[in-house]
Amino acid sequence: MKFRIFRSAEDQTGAGSVDPTEAPRMGGQILPEIAPSKGAAAEPRVEDATPRSGSAVVDNPPVGPIKIAARDVSVFYEGKQALYDVSLDIPDKTVTALIGPSGCGKSTFLRTMNRMNDTIAGAKVTGRIAMDGEDINDRSIDPVLLRARVGMVFQRPNPFPKSIYENVAYGPKIHGLVSSKAEMDEVVEKALKRAGLWEEVADRLQSSAMGLSGGQQQRLVIARAIAVNPEVILMDEPCSALDPIATARIEELIDELRERFCIVIVTHSMAQAARVSQRTAFFHMGRLVETGDTEDIFQNPRERRTLDYITGRFG
Numbered sequence: 001m002k003f004r005i006f007r008s009a010e011d012q013t014g015a016g017s018v019d020p021t022e023a024p025r026m027g028g029q030i031l032p033e034i035a036p037s038k039g040a041a042a043e044p045r046v047e048d049a050t051p052r053s054g055s056a057v058v059d060n061p062p063v064g065p066i067k068i069a070a071r072d073v074s075v076f077y078e079g080k081q082a083l084y085d086v087s088l089d090i091p092d093k094t095v096t097a098l099i100g101p102s103g104c105g106k107s108t109f110l111r112t113m114n115r116m117n118d119t120i121a122g123a124k125v126t127g128r129i130a131m132d133g134e135d136i137n138d139r140s141i142d143p144v145l146l147r148a149r150v151g152m153v154f155q156r157p158n159p160f161p162k163s164i165y166e167n168v169a170y171g172p173k174i175h176g177l178v179s180s181k182a183e184m185d186e187v188v189e190k191a192l193k194r195a196g197l198w199e200e201v202a203d204r205l206q207s208s209a210m211g212l213s214g215g216q217q218q219r220l221v222i223a224r225a226i227a228v229n230p231e232v233i234l235m236d237e238p239c240s241a242l243d244p245i246a247t248a249r250i251e252e253l254i255d256e257l258r259e260r261f262c263i264v265i266v267t268h269s270m271a272q273a274a275r276v277s278q279r280t281a282f283f284h285m286g287r288l289v290e291t292g293d294t295e296d297i298f299q300n301p302r303e304r305r306t307l308d309y310i311t312g313r314f315g
C-alpha cells in the first residue's frame with residue numbers, strides 16, 4: 001500500500017492522504033474492504049473510558065538518544081481525566097508528530113513537556129517526565145528556566161507588540177545571556193538567520209513585528225524561541241493559521257531545525273505529519289494508541305484505530 005505523501009502544503013486534511021485504489025492493511029496483513037466507520041458514534045467518550053492501570057512499558061521505542069521520556073503521564077482538568085498513562089520516548093534531533101482527532105489530548109500532552117499545564121487553574125499532572133534523565137517536575141526545577149530550554153510555538157503567531165529586534169532580544173535579555181549590545185546584535189542576527197527570516201527583515205529590525213505577514217510572524221516567534229538556545233521546541237499546530245506558501249516555508253524550516261533541536265509538533269494534517277516528522281504518536285480519547293517511525297505508522301499501522309484515523313474514517 002502506498003500513501004500519497006503530499007509534497008505540497010495545500011493538502012491540510014488527512015482524508016485525502018490515502019490511495020483508495022489500494023487495499024489498506026494493518027500489521028503487514030492486507031485487510032478486507034473496511035466500510036466507513038459505523039462504530040464511531042458508539043465509541044465511549046473520554047470520561048466514560050476505564051482508565052488502564054499505569055504501565056511504564058514504552059511502545060516501539062525509537063533508535064538513538066532519547067531527549068524526553070514520559071512515563072505514565074496522566075492529566076486532569078478540575079478532576080476530569082484528559083490524558084491516561086501516557087508513556088512515550090521522544091528522541092533528540094528528530095521531529096515527532098502528535099496526531100489524533102480533536103480533543104484526544106495532543107495539546108495537553110505537549111504542554112506537559114514544558115509544564116505549561118501548571119499555568120491552567122485546576123489542571124493536575126501525574127506520572128514522570130524526564131528530560132535528559134532529569135525529572136522536569138522536580139521541586140528544584142524552575143518552570144521559567146525550563147520553558148527557555150523547552151520553547152513553544154503556538155497556533156497563532158504571537159509576537160510582542162514591539163520591534164522585530166526587541167522580540168528576538170527579549171529572551172536573551174531576561175535570561176542574562178548576553179553582556180553587550182554587540183553580542184545581542186549577533187544573537188538576534190543568528191536567530192533570525194536560523195529561522196529563515198533575516199533576509200526579509202535585516203533592513204527593518206526596528207519596525208514593529210505586527211507589520212509582518214502571518215508566516216513571517218510565525219518565523220519571528222520561532223527565532224524568539226531559538227534565541228535562548230533551547231534544547232526542545234514544541235509546536236502546537238504552527239501552520240494552522242497560515243496559507244500554503246507560508247506553511248511550506250515553516251515546514252522547510254522545521255526540517256532544517258531538527259539538525260539542532262528536538263522538535264515535537266501537534267498537527268491535524270496527516271500530510272504534514274508525513275512530510276515533516278520522522279516519528280509519529282497517535283492519540284485517541286486521551287490515550288496513546290500507537291507510536292513508531294512515521295513511515296511505519298502511515299504505511300503499516302499495527303492498530304486498527306490508527307488505520308481508521310489515517311485513512312479518514314473518523315476524526
Ligand SMILES: Nc1ncnc2c1ncn2[C@@H]1O[C@H](COP(=O)(O)OP(=O)(O)OP(=O)(O)O)[C@@H](O)[C@H]1O
Pocket residue numbers: 046077082100101102103104105106107108109120
Ligand atoms: N484548560 C482546559 N480546561 C478544561 N479542560 C480542558 C482544557 N484543555 C483541554 N481540556 C480538555 O482536555 C481534553 C483534551 O484536550 P486537548 O486540547 O489536549 O486535545 P487536542 O487533541 O489537542 O484537541 P484539538 O486537536 O482540538 O486541539 C479535551 O476533552 C478538552 O476539552
